[in-house]
Amino acid sequence: MSPLAAALLIMLIATVAAIVAGPLSVLKRRQPPRHAMLAELEAQREAKYRDIRDAELDHEMGKHSEQDYEEIASTLRSEAVEILNRIEALQREGEEEARAEAAGGEPPSTR
């Protein structure tokens, strides 16, 4: 192997090693499972909003009968409300935990 090639290879290995080892030095806090649930609920919320917009568009284009649309719209609304409530509950939980941690100086339980 020519010296130049060897040097370049070493540089490459060093660069990648640095990239890969970067996060290892940071001691991150473990994420509570609540975080994942929250993300899923938010995804469901976005999907529900899209659903509502779709239904509105369909209605404006005259694809639903009035009765059907009212049924669908109210179903979607209540489903959306349910999701929003659950998000709110989770967020409140998170705030309480944060407050407790700040006050008591203990790390939150994670499992």
Added chain:
Amino acid sequence: MASLGSGALIFALVVCAYGIGASVYGVRNDEDRWIESGRRAVYGLALVLLVAFIVIEVAFLKNDYGFNTVADTSSATTPLFYRAAAVWSSQEGSLLVWALLSSLWSSLALFLVKGKMREVAAYAAAILLAFDGFFIALAIFYANPFNTTSPKPLEGAGLDPLLRFPAMIIHPPMIYSGYTLCIVPFAFGMGALIARRVDTEWITATRRFALAAWLFLGVGIVLGALWSYSELGWGGYWEWDPVENAALMPWLMMTAFLHSAMIQEKRGMLKVWNSSLVLAAGTLAITGTFLVRSGVLSSIHAFGGATLGVPFVILIGLMIACSIYLVVSRREQLSSSHRLDSLFSRESVFLLNNIVLVGLCFVIFWGTFFPLISEMATGQAASVGAPWFDRYTVPLALILVLLSGIGPVIAWRKASVANVKRNFATPVLAALATLIVLLALGVTSKLFALVMFCLAAFTIGSVTQELWRGTRVRSNATGQVPPRALLGLVGRNRRRYGGYMTHVGIAMLFVGVAGSSSFMHAAEPRLSVGKSIDIGGYRMKYIRPTASVTAKNDAAETGATLDLGAVLRVSKKGRYVTTLRPSEGYYDSDEAGVPPESVGHLIAGTPVSHVTLSSNPLRNVWAAIEPDLQAPKLQRIIAAGNKTIPIDKPEDGMIALAVLAREYLAHPQAAKFNLRVQPLLMWIWIGAIIVAAGGLIALSPTPRTVVRRVSVRAARRRAESGLARA
């Protein structure tokens, strides 16, 4: 520098192993930093493979024939553009390009979901690295692009002249991108099953990856068809060849997934179906890659020896086994109690479309693998021809176009019969009008084409109606002028209208297919100068021969040493239409048995037909020529040249070719022509462009402001009114 390349490959394998270990360790022990390190290993892998790619690319550009790959597929006379692309024309180079593209797409996907789907992404990273590692290991141990020969050869074999065509150069990277992009949803699907998180977050992210895969794979397939039609001497664009089918099958599965994923997003249903689709699509993508590289099926693409077959079969077997195991063992999480509200809904149409697409995929799969299946079943390998494929795919395609017209008109969840009847009036009228016009024009004999044209009119009619109505509604609501309203309508509902556009494109594409296959006129006459032939309403007359000779070192477009052709005058009812100049290019050969630099050698390479065509939306007129080099006088010139031209004076060989050319011009033999008149063929390409444009629109993200503003307001309003009602 080759050692830098092989060192990089080995290091890449190490990075893969590390990344897999870090990701799996991190997710199982709930350690974010190891998960993050594993993700970064994917980025690092992309960097390493990029370096390796640059090394080989530079070798190609500098004509370093010490690299075996460069010596095998490039030469000093290969034009620069094609030299740069020759990297992926060989087994070794293409494995490297596959792995590079895979690592780049994986990096992008993981970057886009950073912070989301922690567990799923971690498993997905490990799986993606496993695939990359597989291809890198194949490269290192079976087909290393950095193998060298010492001393360096003085000249290379040259790029196969058939590949010296722009579409053919872009086609492999597009197809590889399509295949590697199919692995991303596969990895996320497996990851979701392993982590037991087959939920809304997963499906929303995976659907976008699948859309990108669908787009690239589709473009790759169309480019391959375009190459076949414009460059090869047979005048067709699709042959149901195993390799064509291999790319089409995952594309069909992805199309199905894109539709059924929307049902899961909205209703939380079909989790088992969606997981299976996405896993099947990825498996088919790897199977497709395998088919091209092993000689297992008798196909025109004989690429690579049988040595690569065994590792691939093991990989595919592993993918299938793991997929089945995961889906079965996770079936509790995948079950859903939701049901369809009504059979009369867009969801139903999507389900039907899924069934048709999967059915289509099954037909193609069966026909493609039939030689292997029949050999296992009866001991005798047998193959089915294109007519068998057509028999089953044509009706299914008709149903598909019909459904793509029904879908846009029917509402989500529950469509009312009365409204649907009203909404279908215009599209049905469009179809009937088309039918009447066609019958009046005398198009009665080709039933399938007739039905396809009417269904296409139906689909285009329904989408046009949707756009028209939507624009009107929005225009009334916002006071904008129709063009602005239309833009706003599409901009705020990109998934919907992008999808509609794709449906229109598909309809047009099938119009092109139906027109060009059912109403084609073909002839293979032997014409001498001055003679003409009537075909498809056109008269084609062989006016005079053409011949040209190019020096070997001329960096011209194709590098043909000798080019013999004809001038054809095309007229219709006495009026001049166009002039076609088909020719056959003869290339330098590298094969043993013919003394190098002899006259015969200069033209003994694979000849390439340079077809010409005259193209407009109504019809294509296509011509290819097969000049007769067997004429005794021409053969005598070649033999004489072989005997008398000294080997060390290549320029003198060109003189002999010039004499040959002059003789051909002076006393041309009757040449065999392949002539076609193909109505409506251009619509295939137009349709494909529209399909791609629709896909791009659907893929582009809706501005967050739009979504936020509308939804928060709406949700608050709804919530308040809902709560008040309760």
Added chain:
Amino acid sequence: MNPARKRTIRLTVALSAAVVLAGALIYTSFSASDPTVSPSQLIAQAVPGRHYELTGKVLAHSVRHEGEVLDFSVKDRAGEAAVPVRYTGEVPDPFKEGREVVVTVEKQDDKYVAERNSLITKCPSKYKTAPPKGKPY
């Protein structure tokens, strides 16, 4: 009829239809297919009137053009058995001695006559692709 029962009936009907169609598909594939054979297999089992897909290499010095007709012999990839073929139609560009070909033939008396335009030639393995047969639709 309760919804669950309706669903079961629908599912059964759909599955039955799928099975019937798949059955038709599978049946026709066996009856519509041509056996893929090597020259030695062809010599051993050829029945006049049946079509066979012959695969093998073009035998050296066996290629002769006679006007419209192309005569050549196909030999086993690994072996010496060879079969003379009479072919008319489009000849793919890469066709030459030593190349691998696939051609559909029928035994007529003592000769093997090829189906028009059914000749496919594969490129040597180091190249990527070869042109397909010149079969018009």
